Amino acid sequence: MDIDLIFRIAAIGILVSVLNAVLTKSGREEQAMMTTLAGLIVVLMMIVKEIANLFETVKTIFQF
Amino acid sequence: MAVKLFGCFIVFISSSLLGYIYSKKCSKRPNELRDLQGMLQIFENEISFLSNKLTDAFYKIYKQNESPVSNFFKSTAEILQKRPEISASEAWKDAVKLNIDATSFDKEDEKVIISFGKMLGSSDLEGQIKNIRLTLNQLKLQEQKAEEFRKKNEAMYRNLGILGGLAIIIILF
Numbered sequence: 001m002d003i004d005l006i007f008r009i010a011a012i013g014i015l016v017s018v019l020n021a022v023l024t025k026s027g028r029e030e031q032a033m034m035t036t037l038a039g040l041i042v043v044l045m046m047i048v049k050e051i052a053n054l055f056e057t058v059k060t061i062f063q064f
Numbered sequence: 065m066a067v068k069l070f071g072c073f074i075v076f077i078s079s080s081l082l083g084y085i086y087s088k089k090c091s092k093r094p095n096e097l098r099d100l101q102g103m104l105q106i107f108e109n110e111i112s113f114l115s116n117k118l119t120d121a122f123y124k125i126y127k128q129n130e131s132p133v134s135n136f137f138k139s140t141a142e143i144l145q146k147r148p149e150i151s152a153s154e155a156w157k158d159a160v161k162l163n164i165d166a167t168s169f170d171k172e173d174e175k176v177i178i179s180f181g182k183m184l185g186s187s188d189l190e191g192q193i194k195n196i197r198l199t200l201n202q203l204k205l206q207e208q209k210a211e212e213f214r215k216k217n218e219a220m221y222r223n224l225g226i227l228g229g230l231a232i233i234i235i236l237f
Contacts (some may be wrong), residue, residue: 026220
């Protein structure tokens, strides 16, 4: 489990929050909402692989 | 590793430049609208007080001003001289289509400018002056809208360019 992933997700989180602030301040709230959702989806896609790994490991440990 | 860094750098610079250019275009629009209004005033004075010919008036306007908007007038005068059988409104329309990319005008501004050209060669002096006044009023309205638009969006586009570049770098590398 490399630490690179954690940093990347943190950086995406910060970026999405800054983008959200910039867009709400200039009045475009729907687009701010859309970028938040997009950031969420991107992070989810990054994580899904690791979750699959986790389930595999749990299965082999408990020998199902 | 170094190539990766170089690639990141290029993506970042290009995307922030895009944002910066768009923001500049946004901020130049009210100024150019103001220039266009000034030139239309000069044109009105030319034809009502000095009774100059159309091409001469256009050349004079072009010489007096330095902004890219004056290219409209210069192109129209040139087209009228090169093809004397074409009508003034057709020449104006062609000149506008040629030169609109060098200015920061919007689609709506372009419509207003072309509609000015439709009345150009087609009525007497009083009609021309009324046409000019009408176009001036429409342009003033556009200018106010453009000023508001600029206040809201100029900084936003710049920031969006930079942040978008950063987002692409982080997600893809």
